[in-house]
Amino acid sequence: MLDVKDFVKQGEEVTITKVVGPEDTVGTSSTHLQQLLSTNACINIMIKTAVEMVDPKLPPGYITVGRYWETTHHAPVLMGSTVNFKITLDKIDSNRLLFSMTGWDDTGEFCRAKHERVVINKDKLMDKVRERATR
Incomplete structure (x- = not known):
C-alpha cells in the first residue's frame, strides 16, 4: 500500500492572493449579487490549490479526489x-488528506472551509467507473 506520508507532509500550506474579477462573482446566478465574490469561487480556489499541492508529488498513476467539503462564507467581498486564501494540509490519515482554508481581505476574514481528499490509483478508479457504467 502507498504510504502518502512519503510524498506529502502534514502542515504544508499555500497562500494565494488575487483580485476578485467578474469570473469570481455570483454573476448570472443572482443579478442582485453580481458584484460579490461567490462561495463557488472560494471553493474552486481551495480545491484547485489542494490538488496542485499534492497531486504532482504523488507517484505516477496516483491522484486525489474530493470526498468531503464544508464551508462558511460569512462576509461579502x-x-x-x-x-x-490560506490552504493548509492539517492531517494525513492513511490515504485521507484533511485540509483547512481561511479567506480574508483588508477588513478581515470572510470564509472558512474544511476539505477532504483521498489518494487513489487512477486506473482502479476508472475500472470502477466502467464497471458501474455497465450495470
Missing part, C-alpha cells in the same frame, strides 16, 4: 477587492 466586492469585485475588485484583493483577497487571500
Whole structure:
C-alpha cells in the first residue's frame, strides 16, 4: 500500500492572493449579487490549490479526489477587492488528506472551509467507473 506520508507532509500550506474579477462573482446566478465574490469561487480556489499541492508529488498513476467539503462564507467581498486564501494540509490519515482554508481581505476574514481528499490509483478508479457504467 502507498504510504502518502512519503510524498506529502502534514502542515504544508499555500497562500494565494488575487483580485476578485467578474469570473469570481455570483454573476448570472443572482443579478442582485453580481458584484460579490461567490462561495463557488472560494471553493474552486481551495480545491484547485489542494490538488496542485499534492497531486504532482504523488507517484505516477496516483491522484486525489474530493470526498468531503464544508464551508462558511460569512462576509461579502466586492469585485475588485484583493483577497487571500490560506490552504493548509492539517492531517494525513492513511490515504485521507484533511485540509483547512481561511479567506480574508483588508477588513478581515470572510470564509472558512474544511476539505477532504483521498489518494487513489487512477486506473482502479476508472475500472470502477466502467464497471458501474455497465450495470
